[in-house]
Amino acid sequence: MAGAMVSGTAASGFSASHGGVFCHGVASGDPMADSVLLWTRVTPAPAALPGTGLGPDVSVGWEIAADAGFKKIVARGTAATGAARDHTVKVIAGRLAAATNYWYRFTLGQSVSPAGRTRTAPAAGAVVDRLKFGVVSCANWQAGYFSSYRHLAARGDLDAVLHLGDYLYEYGPGEYQARDVVVRPHEPAHEMTQLEHYRRRHAQYKTDPDLQALHAAAPFIVTWDDHESANDAWKGGAENHTEGAEGAWSERVAAAQKAYTEWMPVRYEPGGQLYRRLDFGSLASLSMLDLRSYRDQQAANGADPSISSPARTITGAAQMDWLLGNLKSTGPQWKLVGNPVMIAPVRVPSTLNTAELAGVQKLMGGTSISGVPYNVDQWDGYEADRNRVVRHLRDNAVKDTVFLTGDIHSGWACDIPADPASYPATGDSVAAELVCTSVTSDNLDDILNVPPRTGSVGVENAIKAANPHVKYLDFDSHGYSVLDVTAAGVRMDWYVLAERTSANSGSTLSTSFNVQANSGKVTPTQGGLQ
Amino acid sequence: MSRSPQQGTPASSRLSTPGRRQFLQIAAAGGAAVVLSAAPGTAWAAPAAGRTRSYVLVVDGCRPDEITPALTPRLAALRDAGTNFPAARSLPVMETIPNHVMMMTGVRPDRSGVPANSIFDRTDGVVRNLDRPTDLHFPTLLERLQELGLTTGSVLSKKYLYGIFGARASYRWEPQPVLPVTGHAPDAATMDALLAMVNGPDPDFVFTNLGDIDRVGHSDLSGTTLRAAREAALAETDLQVGRFIDHLKNAGKWDSSVVVVLADHSMDWSIPSNLISINLILQSRPELQSNITIAQNGGADLLYWTGPEPDRMAGLAAVEQLVRAHEGVLSVNKPADLRLGDEAGDLVAYCRAGWRFSDPYVASNPIPGNHGHPATEPIPFFVSGGSPLVVKGSVSSKAARTVDVAPTVGSIYGLKAPAGGYDGTGRVSALTKPRN
Numbered sequence: 001m002a003g004a005m006v007s008g009t010a011a012s013g014f015s016a017s018h019g020g021v022f023c024h025g026v027a028s029g030d031p032m033a034d035s036v037l038l039w040t041r042v043t044p045a046p047a048a049l050p051g052t053g054l055g056p057d058v059s060v061g062w063e064i065a066a067d068a069g070f071k072k073i074v075a076r077g078t079a080a081t082g083a084a085r086d087h088t089v090k091v092i093a094g095r096l097a098a099a100t101n102y103w104y105r106f107t108l109g110q111s112v113s114p115a116g117r118t119r120t121a122p123a124a125g126a127v128v129d130r131l132k133f134g135v136v137s138c139a140n141w142q143a144g145y146f147s148s149y150r151h152l153a154a155r156g157d158l159d160a161v162l163h164l165g166d167y168l169y170e171y172g173p174g175e176y177q178a179r180d181v182v183v184r185p186h187e188p189a190h191e192m193t194q195l196e197h198y199r200r201r202h203a204q205y206k207t208d209p210d211l212q213a214l215h216a217a218a219p220f221i222v223t224w225d226d227h228e229s230a231n232d233a234w235k236g237g238a239e240n241h242t243e244g245a246e247g248a249w250s251e252r253v254a255a256a257q258k259a260y261t262e263w264m265p266v267r268y269e270p271g272g273q274l275y276r277r278l279d280f281g282s283l284a285s286l287s288m289l290d291l292r293s294y295r296d297q298q299a300a301n302g303a304d305p306s307i308s309s310p311a312r313t314i315t316g317a318a319q320m321d322w323l324l325g326n327l328k329s330t331g332p333q334w335k336l337v338g339n340p341v342m343i344a345p346v347r348v349p350s351t352l353n354t355a356e357l358a359g360v361q362k363l364m365g366g367t368s369i370s371g372v373p374y375n376v377d378q379w380d381g382y383e384a385d386r387n388r389v390v391r392h393l394r395d396n397a398v399k400d401t402v403f404l405t406g407d408i409h410s411g412w413a414c415d416i417p418a419d420p421a422s423y424p425a426t427g428d429s430v431a432a433e434l435v436c437t438s439v440t441s442d443n444l445d446d447i448l449n450v451p452p453r454t455g456s457v458g459v460e461n462a463i464k465a466a467n468p469h470v471k472y473l474d475f476d477s478h479g480y481s482v483l484d485v486t487a488a489g490v491r492m493d494w495y496v497l498a499e500r501t502s503a504n505s506g507s508t509l510s511t512s513f514n515v516q517a518n519s520g521k522v523t524p525t526q527g528g529l530q
Numbered sequence: 531m532s533r534s535p536q537q538g539t540p541a542s543s544r545l546s547t548p549g550r551r552q553f554l555q556i557a558a559a560g561g562a563a564v565v566l567s568a569a570p571g572t573a574w575a576a577p578a579a580g581r582t583r584s585y586v587l588v589v590d591g592c593r594p595d596e597i598t599p600a601l602t603p604r605l606a607a608l609r610d611a612g613t614n615f616p617a618a619r620s621l622p623v624m625e626t627i628p629n630h631v632m633m634m635t636g637v638r639p640d641r642s643g644v645p646a647n648s649i650f651d652r653t654d655g656v657v658r659n660l661d662r663p664t665d666l667h668f669p670t671l672l673e674r675l676q677e678l679g680l681t682t683g684s685v686l687s688k689k690y691l692y693g694i695f696g697a698r699a700s701y702r703w704e705p706q707p708v709l710p711v712t713g714h715a716p717d718a719a720t721m722d723a724l725l726a727m728v729n730g731p732d733p734d735f736v737f738t739n740l741g742d743i744d745r746v747g748h749s750d751l752s753g754t755t756l757r758a759a760r761e762a763a764l765a766e767t768d769l770q771v772g773r774f775i776d777h778l779k780n781a782g783k784w785d786s787s788v789v790v791v792l793a794d795h796s797m798d799w800s801i802p803s804n805l806i807s808i809n810l811i812l813q814s815r816p817e818l819q820s821n822i823t824i825a826q827n828g829g830a831d832l833l834y835w836t837g838p839e840p841d842r843m844a845g846l847a848a849v850e851q852l853v854r855a856h857e858g859v860l861s862v863n864k865p866a867d868l869r870l871g872d873e874a875g876d877l878v879a880y881c882r883a884g885w886r887f888s889d890p891y892v893a894s895n896p897i898p899g900n901h902g903h904p905a906t907e908p909i910p911f912f913v914s915g916g917s918p919l920v921v922k923g924s925v926s927s928k929a930a931r932t933v934d935v936a937p938t939v940g941s942i943y944g945l946k947a948p949a950g951g952y953d954g955t956g957r958v959s960a961l962t963k964p965r966n
Contacts, residue, residue, distance in 0.1 A: 127959070128927070283927045329907060333617045333927035394883045395860050397796075397905045400617065418883075487616065487927035517616035517925065518594045518908065 021111040024050075024203060025212035026104070028118035028219040029265030030278060031160060033098040036118050036219055038062055039265035040106045041088045041206065048087055050203030051196040057082035061107040064093045068103050068115070086199045088262040098123035099281070116216040119159055122281030131280055134161040134218065135481040135492070137225070137340075137406025138438035140169045141184050141205060142177040144500030148439045148480035150210035151495065151507045153217040155482075159280070161218050162483070164406030165225025165340040166441065167264070168205045170240065179446050183501050193230075193246045198259035206263065215265070222266050223274060223288045225340040225407050229256035232377050233292045275319050277326055284485050287326045288338035294319060299381050302348070302372030307381050314341075314382035324392045327401055333517070334485055335401040343379040343386060343403050344414035344433045347371055349466035356459045359448040363409065363475075375408075393430040394418050399518050401431035402490050404483065409438040411481070411494045413472035413513035413522040424468050432515040432522045434492040436481040437474065440500045444475035452476040471522050472513055479507055484527075490515045493527035554701075556726040564726035567702050572681070573731075582917055583728075584735045584788040584939050586633065587774070589767055590626060590687070591744025591901065593796040594618070594910040602764050604772035605910075608791060612914025613921045613960035615930035619907040620795040622868040623647075623830045623878065626744070627660050629794035629932040630691055634670035634737060636936030636952040640871035643667035644694070646902075648825045649873050650834040657825045660873075661689070663696030669948055671936050672698040675735055678943055683733035687720040687741035689713050701731050714741035721770040725777050732783075735939065743767050744797070760797075760899075784916035788942060788961075790935060793909040795901040798829060804885040806858045807892045808833065818849055824889040825875065829903030831887045832865075834875035846876050853877075858885035860903065869953075880904055913938070913960035921960050930957050 024041040040060070041050070048055025063076035079091045089106065096102060099122040106113040122128045134152040152161060172190040173182050187204045188197055205211060226232055229252065232239035237249045246252065257270045268274045274290040294316025299307045306312060315323065327335050350371065352360065364375035373380035380386075393401055403416070415429035422428070437443065444456040456475040464470045477496035484491045494510040512527025552568040589605070594616065599606045620629050621638065623646040631644040639645035644666055650657050660666075672682045672695065684699035686692045690713070692704055703723040705715035715723075717740045724738050746763035771791075778784040808831050812819035821837025822845075833849060835842050850862045860882045865874035881887055883905035888895035900906075911930045914920060919942065933954035937947070941956045 281927075329617075329619055329904075330929065333929070391882070395905060397883070397907050399908055487925040488614075 021108050022106065022113035024206040025215055026106065026113050026116040027215035027265040028104065028116055030221060030267045030276075031119060031121045031219045032278065033121045033123045034096050035092050035094040036096065036102070036120055037265050037267055038064070038091050038093055038104050038106075038116075038118075039089065040113055041086070041203070041263070042081065042106070042108050043087065044108060048083070050086055051199035053083045053196075055083050055087055058087075058108060060089045062089070062091055062093070062104065063107075064096070064102050064104040066100070066102060068117070070103065070105070070115070074102070086259070086262050090265070092267075096120050098126065099128070114212075114216060118219045121278060122283070124279060124281070126281035128281035128283035129486065131159050131284055131485040132157050133483040133485070134158050134214070135164065135404055135434075135436045135483050136161065136439055137164040137436055138166040138409055138441040139205075140166075140176065140438070140441040141208070142169070142171070142173060142182050142186055143442060144178050144183050144440035144478070145503040145505065146208050146210040146439055147497055147500070147503070147505040147507065148210075148478070148495070149208075149214040152480055152482075153210070153213035156217070158218040161214060161220045162286075162338055162404060163220055163222040164338055164404065164436065165223055166227040166406065167222065167224070168201055169227045169441075170201075170230050176442075178440070178501055179442065179449065181501070191240075193252055195255035195258060198256050199262070202259050202263035220265050221278060221286065221288060221338065222264055223290060223338050223340055224260060224292060226292055228260055229253050229292070232298060234295045234297045235293060236297060275322065279332055282332055283487065284334040284336050285326060285332040286336045286338060287323055289315065289323065289340060290319065291315065291340045295382070299376045302374060302376055302380070304376070307373065307376055308383040310384040312382055312384065314379060314385050320385060320388060323389070327389070327393060327398050329396065329398055333400055333487060334490060335398065336485075336490075337401065337403045339403040339405045339433075341378040341407045342375070342405050342412070342433065342435060343389070344412070344416050344469060345380055345386075345420050346374055346378075346463065346467050346470065348374040349462040351462045351465075352459060355448065356455070359444055359455075360459060362447050363444050378407075390416065390418065390430055398430075399520065400515075401520070402515055403431060403433040405433055405435040408435060409441050409443040411435060411437040411472065411474040411477060411510070412470060413492070415469040415471065415521050417469050420469070427521070429469065429520040431520050432490075434481070434483070434490075434513065434515075434522070436492075437477050437479055437494065437496070439480065440478055443478070472511060472524070474510065477510060479510070488517055491525060491527055554730060556730050564703065564723045566723070566727060566730065567697075567704070568700060568731070569697060572700050581734060581786065582788060582919060582942055583732075583783060583786050584790070584942055585774075585915075586735075586737050586790045586792070586935055586939065587771065588630065588633070588739045589743055589771075589791060589793050589910065590739055590741045591795060591797045592764070592767075592793040592910055594908050596764055597910050601761060602768035604768045604775060605791065608771070608775065608789065608914045609910070609912040611922060612789075612912050613924040613926060613957075615911040615926050615928060615957065617927060618792065618909050618911030618930040620793070620909050621931055621933055622870060623827055623832075623874070624795040624901050624903065624906045625827050625830075626688065626794050627690060627694060630686075630739065631666055631670075631694065632933040632954070633792075633794075633935035634672060634695070635666075635668045636933055636940070636948065636954045637668055637950075638869040638933060638953045639874070640866070640869045641668055641950065641953065643871060643873055645865065645870035645874040646825065646827045646830070646832055647690070648827050649832060650823045650825045650875060652834070657823065659690050661693035663694060663698070666694050670695070670698055671735065671939055671945075672737060674940075674945060674948065675943060676700055678945060680734040680943060681731065683727045683731070683736040685720060685724045685727060685736060685738040687715045687717065687739050691739055695737075699733075699737070701727055701733055703727065709745075712741070712745040714745055717742040717767050717770045721773050724774060728777065728783070729781065734943070740767050740770060778916070786917055787915045788913065788917045788919055789915040790913050790939065792911040792932065792935065794932060796906045796908050797899050797901055798883055798903065798905040799898050800884050800886045800900065801898065804858055805892065805895075806856055806881055806885060806887050807889055808853055808879065808887065809890045810892060811852050811856060812849065815848065815852065818845055818852075821845055822849060826887050826889040826895060827902040828886060828895065828900035829881050829906060831879045831889055832875045833877040833879065842876075850877060853879050858882055913957065919961045919963060921962055924960070926957070926959055928957065928959070
């Protein structure tokens with residue numbers, strides 16, 4: 001269904017070579033009970049290419065209907081755009097009915113965009129039997145094809161897609177790809193550091209047919225991680241940023257954020273807050289975190305005592321207060337948290353060999369010292385903030401909190417211990433964490449340069465043994481997840497790709513874990529299409 | 531202590547009328563006898579057929595995650611067969627008496643007059659339990675249903691519950707034997723009484739408290755890691771619930787029965803060093819210590835200003851500041867913010883998970899298992915039974931609360947809301963055809 005929508009109603013564009021006026025597709029995002037954000041980008045003239053700053057100001061029409069044939073139009077309007085915002089269009093379609101499918105499209109002159117399907121959220125307090133979300137992160141264009149998006153688009157049963165960050169990557173060709181192979185070179189052909197670069201890179205990603213199909217099939221709910229700006233970003237810089245040589249960080253991150261707000265279907269404008277909450281009736285709330293804009297610089301490694309300093313933060317004080325305010329016993333049952341980096345503690349096991357340690361260190365960007373947190377870019381590097389969250393959940397007996405996480409190019413299902421020291425004896429867990437793997441980005445077998453499910457398996461077992469709250473770990477697979485939410489439980493299904501470098505890769509269900517209501521724990525279960 | 535589960539209860543009985551109350555002695559399982567009392571003029575014969583029976587079973591102090599197919603198979607099966615509310619919560623103060631009162635009244639403590647187990651009685655000048663019938667200022671289901679021509683029963687394992695609900699039900703059981711340390715009757719004895727009541731006068735509605743899980747939780751000295759005694763209590767209570775279900779089925783009453791199972795609060799365990807004594811905190815400020823009276827409720831301390839009135843505001847502000855500074859204190863609240871009413875005093879302090887209050891002395895509360903604080907809010911809450919009214923195999927995301935019991939049960943019988951309305955919400959999604 002989704003694929004048909006993407007290719008269905010587009011009128012001829014001004015230029016076949018550019019794919020038409022609406023060659024970057026359409027999208028929707030941040031569904032609320034009575035409104036949804038609609039997005040597109042127009043190319044009104046051949047010169048109006050992304051990032052150029054060229055092209056006329058235009059007025060783009062939009063309409064949203066209750067049927068796929070656009071016979072029951074419920075709202076329409078126009079929106080102005082131009083080179084100042086890279087000819088992107090964002091409108092809020094309001095006065096919509098809750099928990100309802102809608103179809104939308106744009107017009108410019110005689111050109112008509114592809115149609116997209118979206119869906120509003122259930123009304124506040126409404127009884128909701130089931131929610132289904134696609135969950136994805138870490139899609140590196142250069143490392144392969146976005147088959148994961150195609151498979152999600154084909155499902156036709158998603159309420160929304162949660163993109164947990166690393167929607168695009170900043171690197172140039174040869175800097176980061178599929179092991180040593182650049183499957184598809186980035187454009188521009190160098191690291192993005194300026195507004196023009198970020199715009200052009202966003203535009204390139206938006207030409208991917210699988211990505212377009214998924215955007216047209218379901219509303220996205222997004223947050224950024226680091227690669228939307230630069231690797232291991234923090235509030236004052238990034239690992240992959242050289243102050244001066246690559247400009248000032250403040251200017252670079254502002255450029256990245258401007259391009260992001262232009263090109264992503266998100267209710268965010270520069271200067272505002274990306275962290276935000278969306279509710280889905282009485283069943284679930286979703287708190288989307290921004291863990292890059294307010295965090296202090298990462299510690300040098302896991303042995304650095306500053307990781308436990310209460311003076312350091314990953315959320316910032318205001319976002320922490322907001323998050324704790326969302327994690328309460330009143331309101332929707334499930335407290336879902338869109339969490340760009342892992343919150344469950346993970347310690348480096350002492351049983352890895354040198355090569356395995358090096359691989360883990362490269363994947364995680366952390367230390368290889370056994371017994372200390374292995375990745376200080378995660379919440380592990382900001383223990384005081386994590387303790388605040390854990391203590392809040394425990395003190396107030398807040399149940400049914402599930403962190404949905406990306407970033408780490410691997411699939412995980414974890415309990416979040418009330419107290420890591422006593423967890424092996426008590427099993428007490430305050431929440432669960434479900435981590436989706438990468439759409440394409442390298443993971444451990446790629447780094448170790450070994451076939452999948454060979455060299456990584458021992459590492460996985462060692463990490464699980466050293467961290468008994470980690471119940472599932474797949475360091476090798478690429479793919480996507482589907483989250484199924486009911487009052488009885490939250491289940492994540494992990495789907496893995498046969499071959500990320502193949503444009504037509506199939507996918508198979510790998511495993512499923514459930515978080516039963518009131519348990520705060522992950523348990524293996526049967527999953528799949530329902 | 532426990533007895534072997536047995537099917538049914540012998541029906542032989544003896545009626546006596548000493549004084550104004552009526553007493554009925556019914557032979558129970560194992561040759562024991564159960565004595566029930568009734569108001570003057572109450573008939574002992576069961577009402578006519580074709581009605582709906584409803585039962586509220588309180589598994590006192592049970593945590594929702596403790597109901598599992600392995601540990602409590604009968605409770606788990608009952609839960610899964612009906613409508614489960616996994617997000618259910620107890621309400622402040624998360625203690626036994628106020629939450630039982632909320633269940634039966636459908637209103638919060640600021641309307642019922644019952645905010646905690648233990649309060650400072652300003653009239654009598656003593657800290658005491660709210661265990662007198664006159665402490666409860668709001669009508670309960672137990673008497674309101676009688677106004678519809680229905681009969682009600684109370685089978686409450688704890689002395690203080692029997693005390694506060696007094697003679698409100700048509701038929702009552704006074705807990706016995708009462709264990710000297712815990713002040714409650716074992717679940718086996720309580721279930722004997724419930725079965726006798728169902729087998730004898732067979733009220734339309736019975737309110738039952740099973741106290742073993744809570745009492746063992748309190749006296750479990752093994753802390754947070756070894757909870758074998760509590761698990762044994764859970765298993766025993768599960769057996770007793772099984773007896774009840776089997777009895778209803780064998781007596782042909784299951785198909786007309788709605789069974790609501792919930793807890794009044796859950797339980798949290800502290801290690802010995804995690805102890806807060808507000809009296810000790812105030813020791814450095816004698817002018818405050820001497821003007822504060824503390825009613826300790828495990829995980830919550832109720833603080834009453836008893837000093838000169840002109841000093842009240844400044845004194846309470848200073849107390850609040852000192853108490854908040856303790857690492858084990860989660861919050862200090864105004865009673866009105868928790869809808870507790872004047873009986874709750876001037877400030878209510880909650881402890882963090884893994885802590886407990888001990889006042890007025892450090893040795894006053896030696897037990898590690900406590901409740902009353904927010905960590906003990908989650909409770910099991912499900913509506914089940916064989917009645918066609920029960921929605922089978924459903925799970926609701928709604929946050930049911932103890933105060934919802936009265937409107938939910940009341941809806942079965944078309945009982946109107948009390949004057950001023952309910953504070954609770956009828957969980958009618960668990961019922962196919964509620965009558966209001």
